[in-house]
Amino acid sequence: MQEGRAVIALSHLSKTYHSEEEGDRTALSDVSLRIDKGDIFGIIGLSGAGKSTLVRCLNGLETYQGGSVKVRGQEVADLSPRELRSLRQRTGMIFQRFNLMPSRTLLGNVALPLANSGLNRKERTDRARELLELVGLAELGESYPAELSGGQQQRVAIARALANRPDILLSDEATSALDPNTTKSILALLRRLHDELGITVVMITHEMAVVRQICNRLAVIDQGRIVEEGRVFDVFANPQAWLTKSFVATTSNLDKVGDLIEAGSPLIQLKPGQVLLRMRFTAKTVDEAMVSTISRRFDLDVNIIFGDVDVVEGSQLGGLVVRLEGSGEHIRAALEYMRSNEIGIEVLDRG
Numbered sequence: 001m002q003e004g005r006a007v008i009a010l011s012h013l014s015k016t017y018h019s020e021e022e023g024d025r026t027a028l029s030d031v032s033l034r035i036d037k038g039d040i041f042g043i044i045g046l047s048g049a050g051k052s053t054l055v056r057c058l059n060g061l062e063t064y065q066g067g068s069v070k071v072r073g074q075e076v077a078d079l080s081p082r083e084l085r086s087l088r089q090r091t092g093m094i095f096q097r098f099n100l101m102p103s104r105t106l107l108g109n110v111a112l113p114l115a116n117s118g119l120n121r122k123e124r125t126d127r128a129r130e131l132l133e134l135v136g137l138a139e140l141g142e143s144y145p146a147e148l149s150g151g152q153q154q155r156v157a158i159a160r161a162l163a164n165r166p167d168i169l170l171s172d173e174a175t176s177a178l179d180p181n182t183t184k185s186i187l188a189l190l191r192r193l194h195d196e197l198g199i200t201v202v203m204i205t206h207e208m209a210v211v212r213q214i215c216n217r218l219a220v221i222d223q224g225r226i227v228e229e230g231r232v233f234d235v236f237a238n239p240q241a242w243l244t245k246s247f248v249a250t251t252s253n254l255d256k257v258g259d260l261i262e263a264g265s266p267l268i269q270l271k272p273g274q275v276l277l278r279m280r281f282t283a284k285t286v287d288e289a290m291v292s293t294i295s296r297r298f299d300l301d302v303n304i305i306f307g308d309v310d311v312v313e314g315s316q317l318g319g320l321v322v323r324l325e326g327s328g329e330h331i332r333a334a335l336e337y338m339r340s341n342e343i344g345i346e347v348l349d350r351g
């Protein structure tokens with residue numbers, strides 16, 4: 001494994017829990033991963049896949065039996081208690097439950113990790129104020145957590161995680177308890193902090209929409225093993241593993257057409273000569289107005305039934321379900337043209 005700019009490098013990591021009642025349970029098995037400086041790296045898996053165990057191995061909260069966990073080039077298992085404290089200080093963490101102290105004000109919560117930082121009381125409060133401002137809560141320093149919404153509490157938790165100026169932020173299901181709009185605003189905040197502070201972010205999640213919105217790379221974990229890894233665009237455009245495909249399907253409505261076909265929906269009843277087609281953008285190079293091109297160039301009527309196109313890493317991702325109408329020869333030529341332009345096509349039905 002190359003370790004040029006790797007901030008986190010896992011190599012053949014294995015972790016088994018031993019318990020008297022339940023016997024041995026393997027949580028991680030032969031996990032190799034490399035996370036580079038500046039990545040927003042998504043680790044996605046179903047419940048019980050091993051995500052939280054992986055995070056705990058990264059910050060030394062969990063021991064491991066096999067393989068290697070290197071953070072900033074240091075093997076975590078070899079760190080002295082002092083080095084471990086420093087590792088945790090330089091590694092911020094946020095969680096699904098915000099874990100704020102209810103009896104402390106927001107300023108008090110954010111200043112908490114600075115207790116042993118060598119700063120005096122005023123300096124700690126000033127730093128906490130600065131952090132609350134950074135997350136958009138400058139006015140609420142004297143409020144208590146219970147007075148805030150979930151999204152605001154997560155902002156406070158983010159401010160607290162940044163108190164010691166970490167260069168890695170581990171986010172363990174940080175948006176799972178939030179509604180979709182609040183999730184969006186928290187992800188936008190994390191992206192801004194990543195861009196402004198140059199922080200490397202590891203996003204543990206079970207939601208592919210979160211990965212699509214914020215990450216540049218991802219790994220899919222299934223029963224303790226990495227089953228797929230890559231750049232977000234590539235994985236979304238060409239998912240390989242069954243689990244990855246099912247995660248990608250949760251972010252798109254293009255598969256709904258299967259239900260419509262099954263239900264015999266009039267929306268997709270075809271007349272003789274018509275073709276029902278699913279088109280997917282599978283390469284970053286597609287920048288043409290594909291629908292109008294095939295319509296004009298091959299003299300076809302193109303009726304869009306569903307559309308789901310997003311921009312990921314600056315390129316169009318997603319696709320369309322369309323009904324094509326025209327001569328058989330023209331339709332064949334159009335399909336060939338799309339194939340040669342790296343549009344993934346599937347003929348779903350013919351009239």
Ligand SMILES: Nc1ncnc2c1ncn2[C@@H]1O[C@H](COP(=O)(O)OP(=O)(O)OP(=O)(O)O)[C@@H](O)[C@H]1O
Nearest residue numbers: 017019025027045046047048049050051052053054
């Ligand atoms: N302290 C523990 N003792 C015994 N088994 C454990 C312990 N922690 C986790 N496990 C087991 O290890 C496996 C991985 O759990 P882990 O919590 O890492 O998964 P996860 O992907 O984070 O799931 P979730 O999203 O539900 O938290 C599961 O089978 C779990 O039951």
